[in-house]
Amino acid sequence: MGAVCQDVADLIKEGRELILVHGGSHETNLVAERLGHPPRFITSVSGYTSRFTDRETLEIFEMVYCGKINKQVVEKLQSLGVNAVGLSGLDGRLLEGRRKESIRVREGGKRRVLHGDYTGTVERVNTMLLRLLLDNGYLPVVTPPAISYESEGINVDGDRAAAAIAEALDATDLVILSNVPGLLRHFPDETTLIPRIERTRAEEAMAFAEGRMRKKVLGAVEALAAGVGRVIFADGRVEAPIRAALDGRGTVIA
């Protein structure tokens, strides 16, 4: 987190305009366990794994994403001279989308439908609010949840939310950091990094995406289709990780 924040501060000092989007899934698992409401992960029939988000889970999710991590990031950035403002998707309806209240899952080989899920997908971004802050010298630090059309908090994937923001703002670059160097031909062998994928073949990248990387690639494909210049999957564990990504390290889809 420190390296990312330092990198953000340096890039902003050089006059770059950017928006930071973060998640908090792992930390949410830890806090949920401690609060006696352990996480439950489900796999949809289409093969995506997600957190089953009942109302109590949504509250814990908000405590960790919006309260703990977002404020830690804002505090760190402020200490580095960046005038950060933390926002969830609820604030100013920043990230708006459709709630998928029920989900068809596979559990133990059987298919069933689960209800009461506060989960969804971002379909609209309040770019006016982002521009208002950017144009007045603030750095938006954005976190899930989003808000449904019925004004409920909904758990959305942070990487796909970042992709939606990049699309809405016609960003030149979307950098997606994780704890691997990029897309790997043979996961988890880091020597098999794929350095470049042509924009027209972006969907083929799905073949190399494992687990949580699948949603990241899905977001990337959507962002590229909507006109974002480049998507770069890069290593979040190195010094100046965003700069390295913008310099072409990682997997560049362009």
Add this chain to the structure above:
Amino acid sequence: MGAVCQDVADLIKEGRELILVHGGSHETNLVAERLGHPPRFITSVSGYTSRFTDRETLEIFEMVYCGKINKQVVEKLQSLGVNAVGLSGLDGRLLEGRRKESIRVREGGKRRVLHGDYTGTVERVNTMLLRLLLDNGYLPVVTPPAISYESEGINVDGDRAAAAIAEALDATDLVILSNVPGLLRHFPDETTLIPRIERTRAEEAMAFAEGRMRKKVLGAVEALAAGVGRVIFADGRVEAPIRAALDGRGTVIA
């Protein structure tokens, strides 16, 4: 919470401009207990009781104030058609102040000094950010913590933070809601409500303030001295509590 939000929505529809400030002390106690880091309250030598806020407590405080309660309020207001934006004092350095790292306390009849406290007092308000949001149709929903001059999160009293905001914005009215009808001559006898106190005698109100009410009155005295038109201590448990206060119910200091 529902009645306050509905009231806010109605007042905004009538063209009133307002800012909502909330706390979350009781809920923080509950979550802190569940997380195995129970709250510790200390009484300063000058007689004010406060939460001893070590770094872990600050994290829990942020989870509850910024993550749980702030997002619940924003979600509720959004469902009522109010375009609320939640902000902590860290965001955009909205509430800036001095950290008091050590505190002289009385414990068991003895005086000692405690270190490592992330606590302080709001001295500066980023009115530019508040005006930016208000002028663009957003309702700021503000919560502690504040930020120190060294960019650390600091626990500040929500009522005094509200007073500082009212001062900074030259508000006509500062309404302080609690679970009593106002200042009581003989606490907790609600039939002894003091309906009105002259501005020039505001400091005498301290004599009627018990426990947590002491900081509320302290904020009120400061706000009045700085030019706020009226301070109203009112009952947060009734229907349309803000409107009732503005209509003069509760204890009006003017």
